[in-house]
Structure formats: structure tokens, C-alpha cells
Amino acid sequence: MTSKRVVLYARLSTSSDESVSIERQLEAGRDYCRAKGWEVIGEHVDDGVSASANAPEHRRGWQALLNRPRGSFDVVLIWKVDRLARKVIDFLHADEALQAKGAAVASVSDPIDMSTATGRAFATMLAVFAEMEAEAIRARVKAARRALVKAGRVPGGAAPFGYYNAPNPDGPGKVVAKDPDTIGFVTQAAARVLRGDSMNSVAAYLDEVAPRTGRKNSAAYWTITVTKRMLQNPILAGMTAHNPGNTGKQRGTEVLRDETGMPIIREDLAILSIEEHRALTARLAVSEPYTTPNPSYLAGLVWCGHCNRRMYRNAKSMNGKKVRVFQCQGKEGCGQQVTNLESIVEKTFLDRFGSLPMMRLERRGSDRDLAEVHHQISDTLARMSEDGADDDALLERLQALKSLRSKAPEPDRFEPILDQTVAEWWQTDRREALLSYFTGVRLTRGKGGRNFDPTRLTLIETRRIRIDPTVVPMDDPDAIAAAIRESKRSPEET
Structure with missing residues (x-):
């Protein structure tokens, strides 16, 4: 042998x-x-x-x-x-x-x-x-995985941050549930991104409150990539990621849907509405330019009244101290500058508008549902144009969505809700509160010193139509129309 x-x-x-x-x-x-x-x-x-x-x-x-x-x-x-x-x-x-x-x-x-x-x-x-x-x-x-997912059970793998795999109360296996110890960190991180905080600051916040210790085969810190991936997960809006056949390393963008083609929402898992999560993912998709560690709510909103140029904030040393000043810069700039502009604008704005009630429009449920159906139809049509798309499945979904749209009730009217004053909203989001009334501020040169001359500051009126609900009866269409006409005649600057 x-x-x-x-x-x-x-x-x-x-x-x-x-x-x-x-x-x-x-x-x-x-x-x-x-x-x-x-x-x-x-x-x-x-x-x-x-x-x-x-x-x-x-x-x-x-x-x-x-x-x-x-x-x-x-x-x-x-x-x-x-x-x-x-x-x-x-x-x-x-x-x-x-x-x-x-x-x-x-x-x-x-x-x-x-x-x-x-x-x-x-x-x-x-x-x-x-x-x-x-x-x-x-x-x-x-087939087994889809059956588990449709039944709300965990098909395998670790739960996303902020959630955990809990015993199924209705039978065998496990189901995803909110982790009471960490879900608040996810909610806070999402809120910070939506209000405009930098991803670096959000990642630093998570590193402080929820260090990634003891996690195998993963980043040791909350990097920007890891933070974005966590916040992009559709589970934040109560949706279940479902991408059968996806063999790539990137998470697919599809979610589990019902027979009408609409995403299945688990309210017990959601910390955001579907619209809020869509805004969040859109915000995460934008690359961030370099920003200062302490951004001003007036960034990009300050204009020179002489040069009609945007004024920028810089750090300068004055009397041995480092201060932030807005200045008209460049060869064509006049060089005027002002310190503590944020405090000056805040006092001017709140003295005039702080006690007014803020009006927001609440959309009724049928409005939200119909708007979401329209969005899902547009999303389905976009997916059908992609290379390698499952045209048969997408066409079936499109037909189901159109059928659902035809059965949707007529939209209800928007209803005004008065639930806070301008001053209260200012504490929540200064920039958004200011922009609800004005497009920015304009500065002219004047005498320097500790006492700022208020005549140097002009608030630039927005072109938006504003109605004071304490003056105009919101249930009177004629009064609202008259207020709109009057608002259109208001001067651009005040």
C-alpha cells in the first residue's frame, strides 16, 4: 500500500x-x-x-x-x-x-x-x-425568523442600547422591552441631536452617563459612528428592522409592515413618533462642519447695519479676560463689534414678547395617518427605482398603500393649542423661539462701554404670518382673515 x-x-x-x-x-x-x-x-x-x-x-x-x-x-x-x-x-x-x-x-x-x-x-x-x-x-x-419577528419575539442577537431581551409573558422565547436603566439616555441623546447639538457632544454625553465597558467585539467608546447607528435604529419609533436577504454589513432600511404596507408600530417600544425619527435620521445624515464647543443661538443671525454683512463670533482678550464678541470682519467690513450680544437680545426679545402665549397647531390623528400613508407611497416608489429592487413585492405594497389611502377619512382641521408662554419656550429652545418671530438681528455702530445703547439693535421681522391668539378669536374665520391681511402689511423691521 x-x-x-x-x-x-x-x-x-x-x-x-x-x-x-x-x-x-x-x-x-x-x-x-x-x-x-x-x-x-x-x-x-x-x-x-x-x-x-x-x-x-x-x-x-x-x-x-x-x-x-x-x-x-x-x-x-x-x-x-x-x-x-x-x-x-x-x-x-x-x-x-x-x-x-x-x-x-x-x-x-x-x-x-x-x-x-x-x-x-x-x-x-x-x-x-x-x-x-x-x-x-x-x-x-x-421562514422561522420572519414568524418570530411577526409574533414580536426576538429572533436572536443582542438588543439595541436602551432595550433588553425580556422573557415573553405570552409564551416561549423572548421579546424586546425598554431597559428602564438606559432608555432615558437614548431619549436624551435623540433630543440633543434634534435640537442641533453636535454629534461629538452627544457622544461625549453618552460616554459620561453610559460608558461602553464590558462590550465584546465593539467600540470601547461612544464614537460618532456608533452613536449615529444607535440613533438610526427604527426601534426608537417602535418599528422593527426587517431586511430579509440582506447580507451586507450595513443595516438595511426596511421595517416590518402589515398587510396594508404600513410600518407596524409598537407603542411600548417607541420613544419618538415616526415623524420625529424621520427628522432625526435626516439630521444624522448631514455631515457636520467644525463647530465651537459653546455655540451661540445667534450664530448666522447677526447682520451689520452698515455693511449688510453677516457678523461672526470670535474669542478675544479684553482687559486680560477671554470674551466672545460678534464682529463685522474682513477687508470690506467696518470692524464694529459687541460683547454679550446673546444677553442683550434675550432681554430685548423677552421684554416685548415673553408674556405672550405660544400657539402651536395640533394635527388630528387622521391627518397624521394620511400624511404617513403619502410618505410610505413616495418611499415605495423611490425603492422601486433602485437597482436590484424586488419589484413584485414593492408593487404589491404600493397597491395596498393606495387602497389604504382611498379608505382614509377626510383630514380634520388644525386646532390651536395654547400651552406655554414665549418665555417658557425660550428656556427650551432660544434659537427656535427667536426664529418664530424674527429672521435675525441687525447692529449699527454706536458708543461703546458697559451700557449698551438699545437703539443700536434692530430685530429683523420675519415674513411669516403671525396671529396673537389673545387678541384674535381663533373660532372666527373672518377675524383670522383680517388678522392675516394686517400681518402682511406689518413693517419688515421693528
């Missing part, structure tokens, strides 16, 4: 299947070689590697095997054909690579002989069956 030089190769997708464990595959190969009188000269392993997702040439263990010199081994012994490949094309490529090395494939469990045409045909048939088995497994896993 001619002794052959053999290299053993073993592969396993997961480490939970003891029947085909790496050690059992190698031990079976050693026993086989002893019975044949063959010499084992090496062993190569790919542990935790899927054959369906990774061709042999993309696996480290197989690459190391092929790096052996040509003619240094005669046979590569595997436990079964599916340990080498689960696709026919992958098996044939692997066999071709071994032939180039002057070696052949042999199997412990499958009687294959790659030295004859009949043996090669039989081995190819085994690879065909391995591929069919892989497809069947994939279909079963996808």
Missing part, C-alpha cells in the same frame, strides 16, 4: 453542533488515515465560518492550506463534502486549486475518488445535494 501525505481540513459554522465538531472531524480524519496507512502531515481549520457565505478561497484556514508548496502533499481529507463547500461552483474551484498543487480531495464519509471521471461526477453530485441542503436550511431559517 502506497503511503500518501495527507493534510486534514475541518470547518464548522457554529460551535454548538457537537456531532460535527472540529475535534470530531479531525479525529475521524486521523482514524481514516491510520486505517489507510496514510501519513498526516498537517491540519487546517476554519471554525465559525459559514460555507454558504464564504467560498473556500476566502477562508483563512483554506488559504493557509493552499500556501503549502506544490508537491508537498497528495491528499486533502475532509469529513464530508459539505465541510469544504455548499455550492457546486465553490467545490469545483477548490478542486481546481488542489489540482494545481498536485493534490486531490478525499472524504471520510463520502466515497469520492477525484482521480477518475466517474468519481469526479459523483463528487459533483454530492456538492449539488450539499447546495440544495444549504438552500433548504436557509429557507427554513428565513
Whole structure:
């Protein structure tokens, strides 16, 4: 009996299947070689590697095997054909690579002989069956996963930050639930982004209140990328990410939907409305320019009354102290500057408007629902134009959404809600409160010193139509129309 030089190769997708464990595959190969009188000269392993997702040439263990010199081994012994490949094309490529090395494939469990045409045909048939088995497994896993997701159960994996996998109160398995210890941090982070805070500051906030200690295979800190990924998760709006067939590293953008094509919302998981989450993801998609660590609510809103140029805030030293000043800069600028402008504008604005009630318009439920249907129709049409789109599934969704739209009730009227004063809103969002009345401020030169001359400051009137609900009866259409006409005649500056 001619002794052959053999290299053993073993592969396993997961480490939970003891029947085909790496050690059992190698031990079976050693026993086989002893019975044949063959010499084992090496062993190569790919542990935790899927054959369906990774061709042999993309696996480290197989690459190391092929790096052996040509003619240094005669046979590569595997436990079964599916340990080498689960696709026919992958098996044939692997066999071709071994032939180039002057070696052949042999199997412990499958009687294959790659030295004859009949043996090669039989081995190819085994690879065909391995591929069919892989497809069947994939279909079963996808069906089981979708059934779990539709039932609200966790199909596997860790829960997003701010949530945890809790025991299912209605049966077996687990369901996602809010983590009372961390969900507040997610809510605060989202609020900070929506109000315009920089991503650096939001990441720093999370590092302070919720350090990423003890997290395996992940960033040690809240980087901008990690923070954005956490906030982009549709679970924040109560939606479940569902992207069957997505094999990329990037999270897909699809969510679980009902039979009408609308996203399924779990109110018990949501910390944002779907509109708020859409605004959040749009904000996260914009690259941030460099910003100062202490941004001014007046940034970009201050104009020089002489040069009609925007004034910018800089740090300067005055009397040995570092202060922030707004200045008309550049060769064409007049150089005028003012300190403490934020406090000056705040006093001027609140003295005039602080006691007024803020009016916001509350949309009734049918309005929100109909607007969301329109958005989902537009989103579906956009997806249909993408390369590789599942046109049949998207067309079915589009038809369901249009049917839902045809059944939606007529929109209800907007209703004014008075729930806070301008001063109270100012404490929440100074910039937005100012912009609800004015487009900015204009400064002219004047006498310097500690006492600011208020005549130097002009608030630039917005073109928006404003109605004072304490003066105009909101249930009288004629009074509202008259107020609108009067508002349009108001001067641009005040």
C-alpha cells in the first residue's frame, strides 16, 4: 500500500453542533488515515465560518492550506463534502486549486475518488445535494425568523442600547422591552441631536452617563459612528428592522409592515413618533462642519447695519479676560463689534414678547395617518427605482398603500393649542423661539462701554404670518382673515 501525505481540513459554522465538531472531524480524519496507512502531515481549520457565505478561497484556514508548496502533499481529507463547500461552483474551484498543487480531495464519509471521471461526477453530485441542503436550511431559517419577528419575539442577537431581551409573558422565547436603566439616555441623546447639538457632544454625553465597558467585539467608546447607528435604529419609533436577504454589513432600511404596507408600530417600544425619527435620521445624515464647543443661538443671525454683512463670533482678550464678541470682519467690513450680544437680545426679545402665549397647531390623528400613508407611497416608489429592487413585492405594497389611502377619512382641521408662554419656550429652545418671530438681528455702530445703547439693535421681522391668539378669536374665520391681511402689511423691521 502506497503511503500518501495527507493534510486534514475541518470547518464548522457554529460551535454548538457537537456531532460535527472540529475535534470530531479531525479525529475521524486521523482514524481514516491510520486505517489507510496514510501519513498526516498537517491540519487546517476554519471554525465559525459559514460555507454558504464564504467560498473556500476566502477562508483563512483554506488559504493557509493552499500556501503549502506544490508537491508537498497528495491528499486533502475532509469529513464530508459539505465541510469544504455548499455550492457546486465553490467545490469545483477548490478542486481546481488542489489540482494545481498536485493534490486531490478525499472524504471520510463520502466515497469520492477525484482521480477518475466517474468519481469526479459523483463528487459533483454530492456538492449539488450539499447546495440544495444549504438552500433548504436557509429557507427554513428565513421562514422561522420572519414568524418570530411577526409574533414580536426576538429572533436572536443582542438588543439595541436602551432595550433588553425580556422573557415573553405570552409564551416561549423572548421579546424586546425598554431597559428602564438606559432608555432615558437614548431619549436624551435623540433630543440633543434634534435640537442641533453636535454629534461629538452627544457622544461625549453618552460616554459620561453610559460608558461602553464590558462590550465584546465593539467600540470601547461612544464614537460618532456608533452613536449615529444607535440613533438610526427604527426601534426608537417602535418599528422593527426587517431586511430579509440582506447580507451586507450595513443595516438595511426596511421595517416590518402589515398587510396594508404600513410600518407596524409598537407603542411600548417607541420613544419618538415616526415623524420625529424621520427628522432625526435626516439630521444624522448631514455631515457636520467644525463647530465651537459653546455655540451661540445667534450664530448666522447677526447682520451689520452698515455693511449688510453677516457678523461672526470670535474669542478675544479684553482687559486680560477671554470674551466672545460678534464682529463685522474682513477687508470690506467696518470692524464694529459687541460683547454679550446673546444677553442683550434675550432681554430685548423677552421684554416685548415673553408674556405672550405660544400657539402651536395640533394635527388630528387622521391627518397624521394620511400624511404617513403619502410618505410610505413616495418611499415605495423611490425603492422601486433602485437597482436590484424586488419589484413584485414593492408593487404589491404600493397597491395596498393606495387602497389604504382611498379608505382614509377626510383630514380634520388644525386646532390651536395654547400651552406655554414665549418665555417658557425660550428656556427650551432660544434659537427656535427667536426664529418664530424674527429672521435675525441687525447692529449699527454706536458708543461703546458697559451700557449698551438699545437703539443700536434692530430685530429683523420675519415674513411669516403671525396671529396673537389673545387678541384674535381663533373660532372666527373672518377675524383670522383680517388678522392675516394686517400681518402682511406689518413693517419688515421693528
